[in-house]
Structure formats: structure tokens, C-alpha cells
Amino acid sequence: MLLEVNGLCVNYGRIEAIRDITFSVEEGEIVTLIGANGAGKTTTMKTISGLRPVRAGSVMFDGKDITHMPSHERPVLGISQSPEGRGCFVGMTVMENLEMGTYARPDRKSPAVKKDLERVFELFPRLKERSNQAAGSMSGGEQQMLAMGRALMAKPKLLLLDEPSMGLAPKLIQQIFDIVTEINSQGTTVLLVEQNAAQALKRSHRAYILETGEIVREGTGKDLAADPAVKAAYLGGDV
Amino acid sequence: MQYLFDNFWALTITGLTLGAVYALVALGYTLVYGVLRLINFAHSEVFMYGTFAALWVVTFLGGNATGSIAQVIFWIAMMFVAAMAMSGLIAVLLERFAYRPLRKRNAPPLIALISAIGASFVLAEIMGLREKITGWFGLDTPLATYVRNSRNNAGMPEIITPQPVFTLGDYAVTNVDIFVIVGAIAIMIMLDQFVKRSRLGRGIRAVAQDPESAALMGVNRDRVIQVTFLVGGVMAGAAAAFYMLKIGITRYDAGFILGVKAFTAAVLGGIGNLRGALLGGFVLGLAENYGSAIVGTEWKDVVAFLLLVVILLFRPTGLLGESLGKARA
Ligand SMILES: Nc1ncnc2c1ncn2[C@@H]1O[C@H](COP(=O)(O)OP(=O)(O)OP(=O)(O)O)[C@@H](O)[C@H]1O
Ligand SMILES: [Mg+2]
Numbered sequence: 001m002l003l004e005v006n007g008l009c010v011n012y013g014r015i016e017a018i019r020d021i022t023f024s025v026e027e028g029e030i031v032t033l034i035g036a037n038g039a040g041k042t043t044t045m046k047t048i049s050g051l052r053p054v055r056a057g058s059v060m061f062d063g064k065d066i067t068h069m070p071s072h073e074r075p076v077l078g079i080s081q082s083p084e085g086r087g088c089f090v091g092m093t094v095m096e097n098l099e100m101g102t103y104a105r106p107d108r109k110s111p112a113v114k115k116d117l118e119r120v121f122e123l124f125p126r127l128k129e130r131s132n133q134a135a136g137s138m139s140g141g142e143q144q145m146l147a148m149g150r151a152l153m154a155k156p157k158l159l160l161l162d163e164p165s166m167g168l169a170p171k172l173i174q175q176i177f178d179i180v181t182e183i184n185s186q187g188t189t190v191l192l193v194e195q196n197a198a199q200a201l202k203r204s205h206r207a208y209i210l211e212t213g214e215i216v217r218e219g220t221g222k223d224l225a226a227d228p229a230v231k232a233a234y235l236g237g238d239v
Numbered sequence: 240m241q242y243l244f245d246n247f248w249a250l251t252i253t254g255l256t257l258g259a260v261y262a263l264v265a266l267g268y269t270l271v272y273g274v275l276r277l278i279n280f281a282h283s284e285v286f287m288y289g290t291f292a293a294l295w296v297v298t299f300l301g302g303n304a305t306g307s308i309a310q311v312i313f314w315i316a317m318m319f320v321a322a323m324a325m326s327g328l329i330a331v332l333l334e335r336f337a338y339r340p341l342r343k344r345n346a347p348p349l350i351a352l353i354s355a356i357g358a359s360f361v362l363a364e365i366m367g368l369r370e371k372i373t374g375w376f377g378l379d380t381p382l383a384t385y386v387r388n389s390r391n392n393a394g395m396p397e398i399i400t401p402q403p404v405f406t407l408g409d410y411a412v413t414n415v416d417i418f419v420i421v422g423a424i425a426i427m428i429m430l431d432q433f434v435k436r437s438r439l440g441r442g443i444r445a446v447a448q449d450p451e452s453a454a455l456m457g458v459n460r461d462r463v464i465q466v467t468f469l470v471g472g473v474m475a476g477a478a479a480a481f482y483m484l485k486i487g488i489t490r491y492d493a494g495f496i497l498g499v500k501a502f503t504a505a506v507l508g509g510i511g512n513l514r515g516a517l518l519g520g521f522v523l524g525l526a527e528n529y530g531s532a533i534v535g536t537e538w539k540d541v542v543a544f545l546l547l548v549v550i551l552l553f554r555p556t557g558l559l560g561e562s563l564g565k566a567r568a
Binding site for chain 1 (some may be wrong): 457
């Protein structure tokens, strides 16, 4: 098991954002978390990256207990996240943002980085065209691609994607999902949070449904997508 | 007004040397503000300790106006090393003991500001009472050259006599003027490159722009904050050494007005913006000199702060605007 989350509770002050969440991600999988606004998806993602303190429960990565490990040590283990709302370094160029992705890599000076950069440019040709532009002056969609490209530059074992299709045109959304599938087929494990539940379920091996801070259902992407109750609540019609 | 035209070059050159000092000190305010959104009020004392380190080391080495070229170079080098080391150390200690404990307890920004003001007074008074403090340990007699009259002006022996190198209009630009201006600009370029190109420099920018994303990239925020204080302190130390070369006199409270001016320069250029701090420093140095030439030297400080108010009225984010975040480098 690459990621094991066990009985996780996270609070904002007195507000319980997530309660006793247990789930896991196996190596090579795409796992999706879906849920309504405010269900606790982003909180879960941030906690895995160490940005939110854990009140109870544990997070294990690659057999190691990382529950209380400082956030900046986690990328070294192979956890990388493209956060909700992109979080690009707006005053840096596109290239500098991508280079920030390699900050924690032990092999950041090796030629492998160059190859990964070419790979990211292949996935997102737009980033190559704009490589010297300040990230802050790019469109929302372009910044979304940048955030994902930056996360990929870390060459993670586990890629956390919090709403990677947010603000993208329908055609691009399709492309993002294709890219996620492709990255995964090349060996990167993906934990995905998506509003586009239909697409996400279709693409993922397994999924969990979060409701007001608790996991209420789990299953394979296919099964959940076919479930009438899930359809009615999250998919808004046929898949 | 005639006075301004008659002395234009003299005012310009001295304005630039003063501006260089403001600019170097302003960098510390702006860097720390960038990563912590905190006005490091005690930064003026970081500068002041640098002036004393410069003074002490030159005194200790027996610096005087008749040294050989090799000696003078050695004195100046040691003076810079001592001032930069002292200021860097004070800045790092400040962060460690006055700010980090508060940050770990999630204290509101206002508390950190009060802590900064307190630290500023403590540091200034320790210097102002150095005679008493060394007295407790019976060190006042052996260290008399360094600690005596601790509330009075302390003068550094002149180690390089200003000599005219070339004339601009009818002002003779001296070797000291050139050294201060060129040296300060060289240090600024080095800093700019450090922040732009080095890994830690990028870490500083990343934390300033988006601390959470920086953490996701593996940037250690505490480490970055420490380096930021160190770098800001070292810049203030360089400023202190230039200041002692040009002015040659310091006092336990010498940081105060200079610190306020440097802070003004940082705000003038756009707090959080490195190049803004540099521009702000030079603009302030020049404006002060030109302004006081027009309305009288006793109005010098009034001119400086009036300029700040007027510029902020029209450009609330300062000349270059925004933070370390938005501005490149
Ligand atoms: N910084 C915060 N301070 C206080 N409460 C917060 C904070 N961030 C999130 N919350 C609360 O925690 C709960 C979970 O929020 P979270 O952002 O994890 O939801 P989400 O599932 O990602 O929603 P969305 O689909 O809108 O992104 C919400 O009730 C939210 O109001
Ligand atoms: Mg969210």
C-alpha cells in the first residue's frame, strides 16, 4: 500500500472538517475522492501533504508513518501536490515555477530533470511557448496546467491533484483527464479530487465518496458510476 | 534655488552615497516583510551594531590615515567582514529569540510588531550601557578604548583620506564617494543574483509569494526565514561599513533615524520589492539633499517624509509596487 490513511480527524478550531476518515491508495492506482462543496476533500489533500495538523489518526506513506512529518520533508519521499486554486508562484516565470518543482529532488542537477522538463512541455505545449512569461500574467487555465506541470517536475511516487480541471474549457478538461491517465500508465500513482465526477469515476480504479467530513461509500470507479444513488447525487445524469 | 543649481553635483553625489546606505538597509526591511509580513522594527539596531563592529575592528587593528595601500585594503576588508558578521548575527539572534517563539505559538502579527519594538530598545540600550555592562565583569578598564562614554558619539579613526579623483561641475568626486557608490551597487547586484538564481534565493521568493505552495515544493520555511534575516542583516552590516567610511561617527541610537529613513525607502519603493527598496533608497537620498538645498538643511527630515506621503498618495503600493511576490526578484 502506497498511502494509508487511518481514522484521520482534522479540525479548524472547533470545526471538524474531516472525521475518522480511512482510505488507501495502492501503487499504480488512480483513486478519486468525490463529494459536495465543503465535504472535506481539500482538507484531506492538504493533510496528506502536511499542511494541516492532524488531531487524531495516522497517515502512512510507503510503509512510513508521516502523520507528524513537517510538510517540506514530504516531497523528498515522493509526495507532490497540485493544490486547489493552483498556487502558482505568480512573480516567477513559468520556467522558474517548473524549476521550483524540482526543489526537493536529490537528483535536481542531473540530466534527468531536463528530460522531465521536455516531457512536461510535451504534455503542455502551451507552457513551452510561455516559458519566460510571469506565471501571474497567465490565464487561469494556463496556470492550472502550470501547477500540474510543476507537480510533475517533482517526479512523485504519489501525485495529489486537487481539482485539476477547475476553470478549464471542456476540450481542455478532456485533455487533462487524458494526461492523468497517461501519467498513471507510466507508473505514477494518482489521488484525484474532482468536481467532474463522471469523468473522474470513469478514469479511476477506485473512488471514495465524502460527505460532510466522512467517507460514506467506496468502490471501483465503474461500480460507483453505475450506482443510481451516486448518479443522482454527484453525476447529474448519465455518464 | 540658486544654491541647488550651484551645488548640483555635490548634492547629487552625497545624495547617492547616503542613498546607497539607505538602500542597503532598506533591503533588510523589505526581505523580512516579504517572507513574514512583519516590519522588523529592530533592523535599525542590526545596522547600528554593524557600525560599532566596524569601529571596534578598525580601532583594534590600529587603523590610521597614514597606512600603506595594503594596510588600508586590509583594514577596510576586516571592517566589512566584522560589520557584516556582527549585523548578520544580531539579525539571526533576533529572529531566533524575538520572533520564532511567537510564530510557533501562532501569535497575531501585532504581537510580533510589539516584540520587534521591544527588541529594538533592548538592543540600543545594551549598546548605550556597554560601559556599565563591561563594568560588571570588570572588563571596563581593559576595554576602555571600546566602551568608554557609551552614550556619546564614538568616532572611528580615519583610514582613508578622501581625495578628489575627478570633478563633476565644480564638485570634486572623492575616492570614498566612488568606493561607497560602486561598492554598494556591486553588493546589490550580488544580492539580486542570489535571490534570483540560488536555490535558497528561490526558496525565499517562493515563501514570499505562496508559503503553502512553497512547502508543497519542499521549501523549509523556518530555514528560509532564518536565511532571510541573515541576508538582510549582512546587507545592513555592509551599509554600516560604508556609513562608517563616509561619516565615521556612530552612537548607540544612531540606528533610529537611519532605520526610519531606510524603512521609508522600502515603503517608497514598494515594501516587499527588492528593486523597489534600492530605488527608494537612492530616490530618498537624492530628494533629501535636493530638498534641503531648496528649503534649508534643517528641513531635511521633513522633506524625506513629505516625499513619502506625497508618493503614497499617488501610488499607494510605492514606486515599483507590490510584494516580493508580484515583482520579479
Ligand atoms: N481555513 C479554514 N478555516 C476554517 N474552516 C475551514 C478552512 N478551510 C476549510 N474549512 C472548512 O472545512 C470544511 C471542509 O473544507 P474543504 O475545503 O476541505 O472542502 P472541499 O471538499 O474541498 O470543498 P470544495 O469542493 O468546495 O473545494 C468546510 O466546512 C470548510 O468550511
Ligand atoms: Mg476543495
